[in-house]
Amino acid sequence: MTESFTFAIKELRFDETYTPADNTRLTTNFANLARGEHRQENLSNALKMIDNRFNDLARWDNPRGDRYAVELDIVSVEMTVEGSKEALPAIEILKPTIVDRKTGARIDGLVGNNFSSYVRDYDFSVRLPEHNTGRAGFSVPDDFGELHGQIFKSFVASDAFRAHFRKPPVICLSVSDSKTYRRTANSHPVLGIEYEPNESSLTEQYFKKMGLQVRYFMPPRSVAPLAFFFVGDLLNDYSNLELIATISTMEAFQKIYRPEIYNANSVAGESYRPSLKHQDYSLTRVTYDRDERSRLAVEQGKYAEEHLIKPLRAFLDEGSTKLAV
Template sequence: MSNKFACTIKRIRFDENYAPADSTRLTTNFANLARGEHREENLRRTLAMINNRFNTLASCDNPNADRYSLEIDIISAELDVEGNGQTFPFIEMLKSTITDHKTNERIEGMIGNSFSSYVRDYDFSVVLPALGCKFNEKPEDFGDLHGKLYQHLINSDVFKAEFKKQPVICLSVSTTKTYYRTANVHPILGVEYTNDDYSRTDDYFAKMGLSVRYFKPENATAPLAFYSANNLLSGYTDFELISAISTMESFQKIYRPEIYNTNAAAGLVYQPSLSFGDYSLTRIVYDRVERGQLAVKQGKWTEENFIQPYKDILNEWAANFSIENAGAA
């Protein structure tokens, strides 16, 4: 019998043969592309976009823009709440490895990138509507359980044995906020943007121990939101940062072309909008409406299969959780 709240890590290669596992959220960036009659073509084109963007940013000694390619693994973390071998799919992230085709060296890429969570679906798609919360309203304990489960995972011996650094999660900027360009320019991440508006999402990630900074990389049309626990600017290598940018910017061009594949870049003051009309579509097919509807279904599934069955043990565990004992099963 295993320990309560024991963590396990599984890897699945994200390539043109990828098929989502039964436990994968179908709204997840990578899973949503691997469905339907265009699945293999979608995956090939997505991987080509990622590699092309990486080589554009890693241009030194790379005259033909083909020196590097990325291998991407889907990292699935599961929790055994009762210690009886029955696991729940907690989160999925991406881990990249860079191949240098000139030296045949394999180089560590970023852990994190995309972030997929059933409990997050439950919080945003079930809890908030049930309470009748309006824009940016939330209960005081909103995200507490999710944040503690996340910190338990990344501080576990299982996670630390697999990954040397903590994740950096890279998301789209919000269409409800205004961003202001600063004079700060990072050699890899690009121009920094700021905003001072309260965000329910930022608060949610803060309970995971993550803070956000916004950067628009070279030749990008909009800033990306980078959530990290460590120092984003000094805690990661150039290749790790480039791998995160190339991976997540490619996904955002597919899913939010009105922001990330526009024909005009963000200016000094930037208000993202999904109604912006001057953009180009990628040649990658997916169902945006279905993707939105599935989030609610996944949240209700989480309520029925995780929150309600384990309510008492989850509440007791969360009440006794502290950063000092995070990761202990």
């Protein structure tokens, strides 16, 4: 089914002057930060958090802790389905570039980081609630996530992806607040201490259909593990600076999005159960509207249903049988 989709990539710099494009997914968290009366202060503070954390983790040959800066670009992916002339917004992800102020070098980071997509919003905010309406217990549709997985794998295998990026994406997300994570003896100099969940989450299963596996690590001087979704070998396929760019970017955003977990005043122990009801945490100097994020996810999901799922369902169902697993 890879040949059934064609993709076009646009990049937009995420900096202090960033203004969300008219066709951006409004549910993307970085768009949320760039609205309202505190937009420029929000953006400035978020970017400073990322730079500071990067230099905190990249301490070698960096005595003043200011050698590196991170530039971020929002990668917007439009998709055209065979037989249709309309390009549909499909995916938005972040791409960091590491700037070495000492040597002047510019080093590509790993595309991925914050991950958003219309179909994912449809699956979790529209289809899943509708599927469970009136049911005695929670259940998941048999084909849940399959279309989204097909789209994502087609994108990563596309000429457009290969033309822009050297390595597969690494997506970094928050841990689930419905699972318990246990510390292991394994550690990595940059990723930190590895944790393992007590059971697989729905997000894990969803991302598995995208061709991604997951490992959980709590980086040095962090307070909670992060979820890293990847292909290949997370610990050996990427350089320390590439991993640090991902960690510093997503840890900063998670401190803003979920301070109860990632800006808590206590560190995750050997057995860790995240909670958004945790009260002992600190707020960042960045304003983030979590209620808006949840509300717009439903709106974006309904948009995907009307403009992608319904009109093209028959074609996609027929083509899905041709996709190599």
